[in-house]
Amino acid sequence: xxxxxxxxxxxxxxxxxxxxxxxxxxxxxxxxxxxxxxxxxxxxxxxxxxxxxxxxxxxxxxxxxxxxxxxxxxxxxxxxxxxxxxxxxxxxxxxxxxxxxxxxxxxxxxxxxxxxxxxxxxxxxxxxxxxxxxxxxxxxxxxxxxxxxxxxxxxxxxxxxxxxxxxxxxxxxxxxxxxxxxxxxxxxxxxxxxxxxxxxxxxxxxxxxxxxxxxxxxxxxxxxxxxxxxxxxxxxxxxxxxxxxxxxxxxxxxxxxxxxxxxxxxxxxxxxxxxxxxxxxxxxxxxxxxxxxxxxxxxxxxxxxxxxxxxxxxxxxxxxxxxxx
Ligand SMILES: O=C(O)CCC(=O)C(=O)O
Ligand SMILES: [Fe+2]
Numbered sequence: 001x002x003x004x005x006x007x008x009x010x011x012x013x014x015x016x017x018x019x020x021x022x023x024x025x026x027x028x029x030x031x032x033x034x035x036x037x038x039x040x041x042x043x044x045x046x047x048x049x050x051x052x053x054x055x056x057x058x059x060x061x062x063x064x065x066x067x068x069x070x071x072x073x074x075x076x077x078x079x080x081x082x083x084x085x086x087x088x089x090x091x092x093x094x095x096x097x098x099x100x101x102x103x104x105x106x107x108x109x110x111x112x113x114x115x116x117x118x119x120x121x122x123x124x125x126x127x128x129x130x131x132x133x134x135x136x137x138x139x140x141x142x143x144x145x146x147x148x149x150x151x152x153x154x155x156x157x158x159x160x161x162x163x164x165x166x167x168x169x170x171x172x173x174x175x176x177x178x179x180x181x182x183x184x185x186x187x188x189x190x191x192x193x194x195x196x197x198x199x200x201x202x203x204x205x206x207x208x209x210x211x212x213x214x215x216x217x218x219x220x221x222x223x224x225x226x227x228x229x230x231x232x233x234x235x236x237x238x239x240x241x242x243x244x245x246x247x248x249x250x251x252x253x254x255x256x257x258x259x260x261x262x263x264x265x266x267x268x269x270x271x272x273x274x275x276x277x278x279x280x281x282x283x284x285x286x287x288x289x290x291x292x293x294x295x296x297x298x299x300x301x302x303x304x305x306x307x308x309x310x311x312x313x314x315x316x317x318x319x320x321x322x323x324x325x
Contacts, residue, residue, distance in 0.1 A: 055084015072244030078237030206243035
């Protein structure tokens with residue numbers, strides 16, 4: 001007899017609207033879970049000078065959590081500044097959504113600049129705006145064959161590579177090379193069904209997942225769907241890392257939930273110019289960060305994120321000493 005698909009059962013439970021599911025078992029919904037523990041035994045005594053320009057808080061105040069039932073799974077609870085959240089949300093909407101990055105809307109349109117097109121008439125075309133569901137950066141994920149190739153590859157955004165490098169270093173997951181990303185755009189009724197991410201040659205390198213905007217229930221199971229998954233709440237700014245035993249586990253997003261906090265609207269402070277050495281980013285990125293302080297620059301992006309969730313999912317594709325596929 002086939003064993004029951006408990007992953008699907010939980011997915012359906014959290015997806016349903018009528019009656020609404022209980023959120024009592026959702027980890028991180030409140031702060032009282034005893035299974036949480038601080039990941040790093042040794043507190044960070046030094047900051048990484050790149051944090052500010054990447055829109056991150058000082059490493060010494062980061063809170064990273066591990067879960068005894070899910071070895072290798074780590075959540076860093078919103079290490080972003082309010083301005084940092086605005087910067088990354090805007091990057092996903094205005095820049096990562098442009099061709100030649102690959103997008104789900106490419107089947108219907110050849111236009112390059114989706115975000116500007118949404119505002120072509122002066123006001124937002126919501127119907128068109130909601131059509132964008134994903135873009136891929138770097139090595140493009142092939143949704144049909146699930147195979148990466150050298151022929152389908154773009155330039156990986158340098159600022160996103162640097163963000164991952166800082167997070168990887170913080171967790172001691174070095175060296176990590178960001179080579180492929182999927183940006184997922186969710187609306188309030190969107191879901192992402194159960195899957196494992198196994199297309200990369202390098203399945204030992206961790207997977208970094210950045211969430212912005214509205215919240216999500218994230219289901220994390222094991223290597224088989226017959227094992228019941230745990231439900232985690234991911235809020236804006238949270239970074240989830242699937243490493244080691246968790247790297248190839250089934251996961252899914254059955255539900256988007258209205259955010260109870262909007263950290264992108266907290267007090268914004270400008271990033272100061274400094275002489276820090278940036279591996280990937282350029283000095284102009286400081287003004288790109290600071291322009292989002294102005295309400296008129298930020299308003300349209302805020303309207304989008306008030307009803308959507310964005311997830312950036314970053315992977316290393318190649319082995320450490322491999323140059324091409
Ligand atoms: O949206 C999420 O949190 C997960 C996305 C994901 O699993 C993927 O893109 O492979
Ligand atoms: Fe995934």
